[in-house]
Amino acid sequence: MQYFLPPVFRGESAEYLPLAGEVNWGMEVLGVNHLRSIVKSKIKVGVVDTGIDKNHPLLNHCAGSKSFVPGESDYDGNGHGVHVSGTVAASDPRIGVATGFPFYHGKGLSNGGSGGSGLLNAMEWCVEQGCKVVSNSWGGGGQDMDWERRFEAMNNHPSRPWLIFAGGNSGPNTPDTDWPGRSRHLINVAALNQDLTPASFSSAGDKIDTSGPGVNIWSCKPGGGFQQMSGTSMSTPWVAGLLALYRAGLEERGMYIPTIYELREQLFNRSTDVHTPGDDRRTGPGALMAVILANALTVDPPKYVP
Amino acid sequence: MVADESPVASDSFAVVKIVGLTAGESVIFEVSPEPKKLIEVKDGIHFNGSEKKYQVVATIINWEARQFYKKKLDVPFGVKPNPPPEKPPVTPISSLYFLIIRPDGPVDMSFTKAMSLPAWATIRDGGHEYKEKTVSEAKALGYNVKSGTKIPTVITLSIVDGKSTVVRESIDFPVTNEKILELPNGVK
Numbered sequence: 214m215q216y217f218l219p220p221v222f223r224g225e226s227a228e229y230l231p232l233a234g235e236v237n238w239g240m241e242v243l244g245v246n247h248l249r250s251i252v253k254s255k256i257k258v259g260v261v262d263t264g265i266d267k268n269h270p271l272l273n274h275c276a277g278s279k280s281f282v283p284g285e286s287d288y289d290g291n292g293h294g295v296h297v298s299g300t301v302a303a304s305d306p307r308i309g310v311a312t313g314f315p316f317y318h319g320k321g322l323s324n325g326g327s328g329g330s331g332l333l334n335a336m337e338w339c340v341e342q343g344c345k346v347v348s349n350s351w352g353g354g355g356q357d358m359d360w361e362r363r364f365e366a367m368n369n370h371p372s373r374p375w376l377i378f379a380g381g382n383s384g385p386n387t388p389d390t391d392w393p394g395r396s397r398h399l400i401n402v403a404a405l406n407q408d409l410t411p412a413s414f415s416s417a418g419d420k421i422d423t424s425g426p427g428v429n430i431w432s433c434k435p436g437g438g439f440q441q442m443s444g445t446s447m448s449t450p451w452v453a454g455l456l457a458l459y460r461a462g463l464e465e466r467g468m469y470i471p472t473i474y475e476l477r478e479q480l481f482n483r484s485t486d487v488h489t490p491g492d493d494r495r496t497g498p499g500a501l502m503a504v505i506l507a508n509a510l511t512v513d514p515p516k517y518v519p
Numbered sequence: 520m521v522a523d524e525s526p527v528a529s530d531s532f533a534v535v536k537i538v539g540l541t542a543g544e545s546v547i548f549e550v551s552p553e554p555k556k557l558i559e560v561k562d563g564i565h566f567n568g569s570e571k572k573y574q575v576v577a578t579i580i581n582w583e584a585r586q587f588y589k590k591k592l593d594v595p596f597g598v599k600p601n602p603p604p605e606k607p608p609v610t611p612i613s614s615l616y617f618l619i620i621r622p623d624g625p626v627d628m629s630f631t632k633a634m635s636l637p638a639w640a641t642i643r644d645g646g647h648e649y650k651e652k653t654v655s656e657a658k659a660l661g662y663n664v665k666s667g668t669k670i671p672t673v674i675t676l677s678i679v680d681g682k683s684t685v686v687r688e689s690i691d692f693p694v695t696n697e698k699i700l701e702l703p704n705g706v707k
Contacts, residue, residue: 244635247635481624481625482623482624482625482626482653482656483626484625484626485625485626485627485628485630485631486625486626486627486628487628490625491624491625492624492625498624498625499625499626502626502631504631504634504635505626505631505634505651508634508649508650508651509650511648511649511650512648512650513650513652513660514616514618514650514660514662514676514678514683515660515678515681515682515683516660516661516683517660517661517662517683517685518661518682518683519661
């Protein structure tokens with residue numbers, strides 16, 4: 214079975230970021246500093262995509278990379294892998310949500326943007342490296358029970374990784390989001406505009422677990438420099454970065470680490486409604502706002518005994 | 520005649536006083552074992568001694584009445600008294616936990632905006648704590664919202680020695696900085 218990058222909408226590029234001011238709108242709109250200000254530690258995160266450029270000045274803290282594409286090195290000849298890696302963990306807080314977190318990149322998609330079983334192998338490799346959150350901006354094809362079993366096996370790994378997936382860019386009239394994002398073993402992410410309305414391209418479906426910024430996202434470009442892209446490919450690393458901060462906060466406080474199934478329940482109750490009230494087919498429960506995740510890091514009061 | 524049996528002791532020297540002598544009485548002290556440096560035996564025993572327990576015998580003599588009696592005291596000289604048992608840390612009543620209870624399901628945007636207000640940081644800087652839970656999550660912890668209560672709502676708790684006490688029942692969830700800063704007010 215073949216999997217592909219969702220169609221990505223490429224925007225402007227630049228050699229240098231603006232020296233001041235907001236580069237990525239989501240940092241302020243989602244209030245990322247609410248989490249950054251109270252989370253002091255870092256965890257390992259993983260990205261499975263088209264490869265990496267470890268010489269990019271914002272990505273040279275990459276902890277490891279490996280190509281699972283026959284005949285291709287781990288270098289990103291596409292641009293998509295470097296972009297999503299930057300959004301998860303670039304060392305500049307204007308770009309990387311989980312700024313400077315150690316990350317691993319498993320190249321499971323070719324430079325042309327397609328992949329097969331190497332994608333699954335790359336995910337498992339990330340989990341074996343100790344990645345607690347793995348960002349996956351790819352999908353397509355139909356449900357595969359063997360893959361479902363391997364997703365479930367990863368969820369049962371002692372490190373309880375959270376596997377985050379893009380919902381797809383086929384628009385509001387789709388009967389469902391892409392597979393494997395809609396698998397119950399994974400977290401499925403939709404994309405939002407800057408005003409937190411659903412992005413026009415973001416696929417509709419019954420199982421969307423949360424939403425993040427996906428339009429005009431600045432991130433890194435192979436060879437240096439930066440470029441804008443839009444897609445659920447961009448909202449997925451955004452959510453992965455927020456969840457990496459959240460998980461690091463849970464771990465440093467010795468708090469319970471939810472399974473991915475419990476995390477889905479938490480996301481339902483911790484996302485903020487931005488479309489029709491409650492669960493909806495465009496944004497699921499809504500936008501993942503950092504202030505609500507940060508609040509969840511406060512220790513519960515003791516059980517009340519009257 | 521009253522014998523003050525409470526010696527004054529310190530690391531550097533010790534004093535035993537026998538007080539309340541009537542006129543004409545005099546006192547002879549014997550200290551066993553004898554301290555190395557006896558400083559004074561005028562109206563008590565003053566000496567430098569190592570940390571040990573001494574027996575002091577005060578013989579009180581009234582020459583005119585031809586009476587005498589002895590008072591024995593076991594005195595720990597220079598021995599530091601045992602410190603009082605440490606009390607477990609007590610959370611002052613002024614430290615409050617504001618449990619915010621909101622409806623189950625996705626968060627309303629107006630609630631998220633209110634939770635983003637800077638006054639919450641001031642509340643925490645003041646030594647208080649706060650957390651929001653859904654109705655179901657709060658119920659699982661034993662905190663129930665009375666029927667008819669407008670939610671979101673705030674229940675104020677005092678947590679002492681791991682035990683939670685509701686010190687104020689539900690009040691309206693504050694949505695401005697001013698109202699948030701008023702949360703600790705009026706809690707007995």
